[in-house]
Amino acid sequence: MRIGADVDRPANDRRGGPVSTLELTTALQRPDLLAPPVADAIAALPPEHLERVLVAPIDPDLADTAAFCAAYDVAPEASANCLVVMGKRGDVVTTAAVLVLATTRADVNGVVRHLLDARKASFASTDDATERTGMEYGGITPIGVPSDWRVFVDSRIVDLPEVIVGAGIRGAKIALPGAVLAALPGVEVIDGLARPVA
Template identity: 55%
Template sequence: MSAELHWVPADERPDLLAAPVLDAVRGAGEVRVAEIDPGLADTAEFCEAYGMPLGTSANCVVVAAKRGGELSYAACMVPADRRADVNGVVRRHLGARKTSFAPMDEATGLTGMEYGGITPLGLPEGWPVLVDEAVAAAAEVVVGSGLRRSKLLVPGKVLAGLRGAEVLALTR
């Protein structure tokens, strides 16, 4: 038997949101939050424990892009059952010479979120948010809340409509 999720409007449980995420979702009634076991924050473990298909979740991957000695960051939202084409599609889209997954300490330090809970809601100003077409088209997807002890349930259209968001075919 799987554990149960109790989704409530995100505004009602600010204790379950990282500070930048709370600022981003304030007043967004379509975004809901549920408390989870922080030991189950990693997507595969979360889906198994809470009885959700892997395809109902989306992962937020922070990418470091290097171009001409400059380093910039972007977030990629991909279905949990697929991988972002970081060295192909993402690199070309960002116009970078080299792209890689941002190291954990950089990703958490720059976002103000916990590793395993990073979400595109509340990212630093100016970061591109590359949203895979499948995520944008989803009625709702489960994403991080900025903390390992909760998850957000967000309509795909909300993610596609974030400031700096671009919808692309990100997976191979």
């Protein structure tokens, strides 16, 4: 059964739910599966959210979205990618974490650039993104990014009962409700942040 499929189960029963091939456990019980900034951010969540943030180990070689979804039977529409975007206007540079579904493409030069009030918007380099987040490339997540960053989440994600995001390392993924993502400190939920991939 794929994550993202309709499942007849109690609302509070998430372990073994639609994620049939991921061995999920409460994230705080497995800090070894989280990058340090991610673990710190999760630990600071309100108690009502803590038990809803789960983590599972994965093969680091399968961390990239297409390979991960195929190997772990996760529907792409339930998997989200976090992009690091830098907007520049004059000497002012603003950085944002942009979370969109794997079935969509972020509108970087339109919506994101406008939100950042930037003349130019572009993806951060791999080295810059990993150094500034303290996370591994392929595992970057909006959970635990620097506090001075903007965090944009596509509105399509918010109503999902469960969405897969990075854990800060390539060897794990986090599963949590879209509503919990939307409630993270500093998150801005944006309509039209991404466009469906043709």
